[in-house]
Structures are given as C-alpha cells and as structure tokens.
Amino acid sequence: MGKLTVFNLVSLDGYFADMNGDMRWAHNVNKDEEWDAFVAANASAGSRLLFGRVTYELMAGYWPTPSAIQSSPVVAERMNNLPKAVFSRTLDNASWNNTTLVKERMAAEIRKLKNEPGSAMTILGSGTVVSQLTQERLIDEYQIVVVPVVLGKGRTMFAGINEKLRLKLTSTRAFGNGNVVLCYVPRA
Numbered sequence: 001m002g003k004l005t006v007f008n009l010v011s012l013d014g015y016f017a018d019m020n021g022d023m024r025w026a027h028n029v030n031k032d033e034e035w036d037a038f039v040a041a042n043a044s045a046g047s048r049l050l051f052g053r054v055t056y057e058l059m060a061g062y063w064p065t066p067s068a069i070q071s072s073p074v075v076a077e078r079m080n081n082l083p084k085a086v087f088s089r090t091l092d093n094a095s096w097n098n099t100t101l102v103k104e105r106m107a108a109e110i111r112k113l114k115n116e117p118g119s120a121m122t123i124l125g126s127g128t129v130v131s132q133l134t135q136e137r138l139i140d141e142y143q144i145v146v147v148p149v150v151l152g153k154g155r156t157m158f159a160g161i162n163e164k165l166r167l168k169l170t171s172t173r174a175f176g177n178g179n180v181v182l183c184y185v186p187r188a
Helices: 033-044 053-062 066-071 073-081 106-114 127-135
Strands: 003-011 048-052 084-087 099-102 120-124 141-147 167-174 180-186
Touching: 003 106, 003 127, 033 073, 048 053, 048 127, 053 084, 066 073, 084 106, 106 120, 106 127, 120 127
Parallel strands: 003 120, 003 141, 048 084, 048 120, 084 099
Antiparallel strands: 141 180, 167 180
C-alpha cells in the first residue's frame, strides 16, 4: 500500500504561510551545505507530488524557470519530472510537465492511489489539502521543518481540523541554519 507523506516548512509559531499567503520567509538566508544536501536527497527520493491550487501555481511558476534550474538543478529536475497531481475545483488545466488535474473526490483519488503498488506520495504546502486529508485519516507521516522565524500571523496547515489527532514522534534532525525536521506518524 502506498504511503502519503506531508513535507512542509512552518514558522516557529506554527504557520506554513504568512498572513498574505507568502512562503518566501521559509527560504533560510543562512547558507547550510548539510541542509542543501538534505533537500536534494529528499527531492531525489522520488514520489508523486500532490498540491492544492495555490501551491501548484507557485511551484509551476518557479521550478521550470532558468533561475530555479540554475540555483537548484537536482531539485528542479525532480520537481519538473516527477508525476504530480493538483486538486482544484477552480483550475481549468494543469500544464506543468507530468501533472494530472483532479477536480473532485480528492479523498477517493488518494485512496485509489494508495492502493497502487509502490505508490509513494508527498504533499507540499497545500494547507487545505493537508487539513482535508488529515480529517480523512489518509496521511501516514508528517515531516515538519521548523524554520527559526516568528511570523505573528498566518495560515496553519491544520485549519478546520475538528478532531484531535495524536501523533508519535519518530525522528528529529537539526541543521546548522536553525531548521529542525520533526517526523510524526498518527498514533494508532
């Protein structure tokens, strides 16, 4: 059965986007070769990428650009070539390479994909998708990167959750730039 993972960067006060929906704060200005290697290795792991409309449009507007390809060639290659799905009722088409547009029945589509052999999926950004699939109990692992910045206001990826979800910490990793990766799985 396929595994569904969330990989998101959050501020120290728990927001994945600031109050204007901007995520540029997550790009740590402190150069850290170990962090860069971790990001490149994570991108190389290979899985289907899942997005909501807003994150999809941000990613599709950046990763195919010469700037992205020059600054992060390994990550750009993976982002541009991995299979992707965007969940949106309002998007008319998904033109980014290897992207499928899913307009309805997101949870049913995820259940179908999870039943495909070797189907690993990763949600990037996409707070509404994370929230909805968390409520459906379809997420197998949460990889949360805490970035050492406080935003004060913003969007949490868990907005709308109406039931407590208890998680078990499975690993942590700290980096010289101050980022800390926390991995959690839902408790049985």
